Amino acid sequence: MAREVPFNFLKFMKRFIKQGVKAMKKNTKSLKMRIIENWQMYLLLLIPFVLTLVYKYIPMYGIQIAFRDFKASRGITGSEWVGLEWFRRFFSSPNCMRMIKNTFLLSAYSLLWSFPIPIILSLCINQLRFKKLKRVTQTVLYAPHFISTMVICGMIKIFLSPSGGLVNLILGTNADFLTEAGAFRTIYIASGIWQDAGWGCIIYLATLATVDTSLYEAAKVDGASVLQRILHIDLPALLPMIVLNLIMSAGSLMNVGFEKVWLLQTDLNKATSDIIAVYVYEQGIENAKYSYSTAVSLFNTVINLILLLVVNKIAKKYSDVEFV
Amino acid sequence: MKKANKLGLSDRLSDIILVVICVAVTLIVAYPLYYVLVASVSNPYDVYAGKTFLLPSEFTLEGYKSVFADDSIFTGYFNSIKYTIIGTVYSVVLLYMVAYPLAQKDLPGRKLISIFFIVTMYFGGGLVPTYLIVKQTGLIGNMWSLFLPGGVSVANMILVKNYFQNSIPGELVEAAQIDGCTKLGTLLKIVLPLSLPILSVMVVFSMVAYWNDWFTALIYLPNSDMAPLPLVLRNILIKSSASATQASTISGGYAELNKMTEMIKFASIIVAAAPMLIAYPFVQKYFEKGMMAGAVKG
Incomplete structure (x- = not known):
């Protein structure tokens, strides 16, 4: 030895x-x-x-x-x-704080409302035992994702029209919602959920499809109800993906899509619809103030980048996930 | 025995709840589209009187006739089809040109090249600097301004690359290469045919993106007869709203015009949305598969 x-x-x-x-x-x-x-x-x-x-x-x-x-x-x-001249001009412009606030709030509320819905939906769809209904539901839920923002906004305008719009017909009112600053975020977020909640399910459904079916069998034998199966098998299986998605969304909090806001903006709802991205477009392309617009845009990008890096660091600390 | 019965009951109850939820959600999502469809073939006065919640009233195809009679819409439609076809072919080819080399594990400099592309996903020059370079390269007013400045779609590239690495059997690729097939030959003869699921997903993604895009055209294509469909519809759907409400107070010929405008609105929504809504269910079954194979890191 x-x-x-x-x-x-x-x-x-x-x-x-x-x-x-x-x-x-x-x-x-x-x-x-x-x-x-x-x-x-x-x-x-x-x-x-x-x-x-x-x-x-x-x-x-x-x-x-x-x-x-x-x-x-x-x-x-x-x-x-000229150094920081353009930044100084932006920060001293009367609507600066309003734009920063609106950009952040629109995005934050959007995340708050639209984030949980695809999770709940995919948990329900996944447990559905009727294959045909499952397929139809998925097909219908994905559909709005394939429609242009322009068409979506056209539909919003038609539905919210004060004279004979669907919403007013149902409510029995004749309000002009698009001229009310208080309604803008609701309109933006609700239509966003309608359009993309279904699409958001795909990644969750794909994850749920990897769950070992023998777990369900075992749970059934143990007498676990559907709700218990969802809570104890499906939800834990989704958790890593949920965290990952949440982190990614948090990292783009100042990144509000320009298109929809620009199309739905009216002079009267600007108190809530005035966001940085729209300002960048107006100043840069419409008014050809190239340097000023670039400065405003850079400010937004830098904040985004900081958010992304912070979020990435947190993610790295608490899990093995890393994006950047 | 009793326990089994009880179990069946609670299962059946949750089945019912799930079905109710799914059906309700499906109806909520489908109804606005259905309503627009019904309204597009109805008399607009009945639409605004709330008579078309479920079924059309005074069936008519007037709206569609005027949509297709409108020169600008017709040009827009033609432009959109052209941009969608060229753009999709271009994008998918470009995607494969990046994804395939980066899927080669023995490619020297692979990591560096990946980083070069991935950086553009997180950081960019922004609207104006990009606009200036597009202008400088002479693309303003040129169709290619819709495709070239977009660069490579990095997120999709990663999906395709991961698909290559995870879902295409390495033995097949090796066997081909032992038989003297070059890497490019392997791509064309083995990898391309085997990657049809992810390819079809990418084709649909690109098609949807180009069919629905209008912002790029708004900035780079100032000439109105190059405008794609959504941009043409902007005049009808977004801009006319204010004037339509004004017009309703004026009677006579203007009211007739107003009625026509309203019909065109509904019909043009259907005309613009229909091609993609009809196309995507054909590849729907690949969405999850493609996403799954692509989302797993290789």
Whole structure:
């Protein structure tokens, strides 16, 4: 016994070194070879690479116009450096705080209301035993996701019309909801839920499909009710995905979609519908205030990035999940 | 025996509850679309009098006739079809051009290249700097401004890449390569046919994105006869609302015009939404499969 140990150890070391050398040889020898072998792959990557460089990375470089007084004739780097002037102007503009508040609140309320619904829906759909009804439900629930924001907003306008709109017909009123600042967030969030709650189920349903069916059998034998099965089997199975989704959404809290707000905005509901993204568009594209608009947009992006990094750090701390 | 009976009862009860919930939710989601469909073939006065909750009243196809008689809508429709077809082919090809190389585990620099693309998912230049570069590359007023500035859709690329890694048998790929097939050949002969489920999901995603997109066209295509359908509909659906309420106070020929506008609104919603609503159920069964295979990290 005593003699065997060092012998084995030596043999092990020898083999270990031999393998290491072999692996190193293989690696150093093949790096060039591997690059040459993969020339087709690099060729494939070339066009997407150039496109990304031109249309994604050069604009990032162009962000510096937020610190310059951009004049098209002088180009990006030739324009005068003005430091934080545009940011100062934004923060001293009368609607600045309102826009920041509206952007944040619209997003936060949206998350609060629309986040739990796909979870509840997918738990119900998953437990449904009638295959045909299950399919029909899914098909119908996914449908609104495939409709353009423009069409959705057109429908909202029609339904909320003060003269003969569906909502007014049902309620027996003739209110013009789109001119009421107090109704804007409700309209935005409710229509958002109608459009995307079903679509949000997909990822949860896909996760639930991986649940081991023998767990259900066992639970049935133990006399567990459907509700108990949902609470003790399905919900725990969904939890990692729920946390992941929640973190991702929290990371984009200042990222409110521009399209719907812009289309539903009226002069009278601006008290709640005035958000940063719309302002960036109006100033940048409609009024051609390039530098100012870029500064406002950069402010928003930076806040978003900070949120994302914080959230990512938290996620890393509490689980193995990491995104950035 | 008694216990088993009891169990069956509670199961049946929860079955009923689940069915009620699902049917209710389905009806809530489907009803607005159904209402628009019914309204689009009804007399608009009856629609506004609340007579068309369930069935059309005074069936008519006037609305659809005027939609297709309208030159701008027709051009918009044609443009949207064109953009959707070209854009989808372009996007999916581009997606494969990135996803396949990045799925090769022995590709030197794979991690660096991945990061290069993934960064664009979290950080971008923003509206104006992107607009300026599109302008500088001469794409304003050019159809390609709808496709090129979007770059690679990174989230979809990751889904496809993971699908390649998880759902395509490595032995098949190896066997092909031992037989002397190059990597590009493997992509075309083995990987492409085997990735049809994720491919069809990506095709539908792209189709939907291009069919429904109007913001890109709003910024980059100032020429109105290049406008895609949703942008054309903006004049009818969004802008006309204010003038429609004003118009209702004016009588005579204006009221007739107003009636027509209302019919066109309903019909154009159906016309714009129908193609995608008809197309997607065909690939619906792949959504979950594709998402599943793609969401698992490889």
